[in-house]
Amino acid sequence: MTDVYGVRPLQVGRHYEIDYIHSYGEVSDFFLGLKDRKLLATRCPKCGATWLPPRRDCGKCGARNEWFEAPQEGKVHTFSVLHFCAEAFLHEVPFVLAYIELPGIDTVFLTRIKGCKPDEVYIGMPVRARFRRLVDWTPNDVWFEPK
Numbered sequence: 001m002t003d004v005y006g007v008r009p010l011q012v013g014r015h016y017e018i019d020y021i022h023s024y025g026e027v028s029d030f031f032l033g034l035k036d037r038k039l040l041a042t043r044c045p046k047c048g049a050t051w052l053p054p055r056r057d058c059g060k061c062g063a064r065n066e067w068f069e070a071p072q073e074g075k076v077h078t079f080s081v082l083h084f085c086a087e088a089f090l091h092e093v094p095f096v097l098a099y100i101e102l103p104g105i106d107t108v109f110l111t112r113i114k115g116c117k118p119d120e121v122y123i124g125m126p127v128r129a130r131f132r133r134l135v136d137w138t139p140n141d142v143w144f145e146p147k
């Protein structure tokens with residue numbers, strides 16, 4: 001079979017594996033905070049906007065943000081029950097991804113809801129943060145559970 005240019009594209013499968021090293025750059029403190037069981041957010045000193053996940057620079061006015069510790073209790077803003085996902089998490093379906101509202105934070109925080117069945121989650125449900133004891137330096141080091 002040829003494409004419109006008369007090319008016969010040959011596809012060959014090969015195993016590919018690599019150790020990938022990357023940096024979280026200027027939001028590294030967020031991940032370091034998870035290790036210490038803290039949710040670190042950022043606040044703009046100029047306009048007061050607060051961000052979680054953190055942003056190094058304010059998304060509203062561009063000023064350099066400052067770090068502060070966010071509250072760990074809030075409520076479910078909205079959620080989805082996932083029955084299909086990336087391969088790494090397929091063994092966990094169905095599970096809940098939710099946006100969490102936290103007092104004093106202008107954004108919502110995307111995270112997993114654990115500690116209950118997916119059909120027990122509802123909008124407005126009070127939740128609190130939980131942290132992985134042995135971090136793997138990913139957003140999965142934190143999740144929320146019913147309060």
Ligand SMILES: [Zn+2]
Nearest residue numbers: 044047058061
């Ligand atoms: Zn600002």
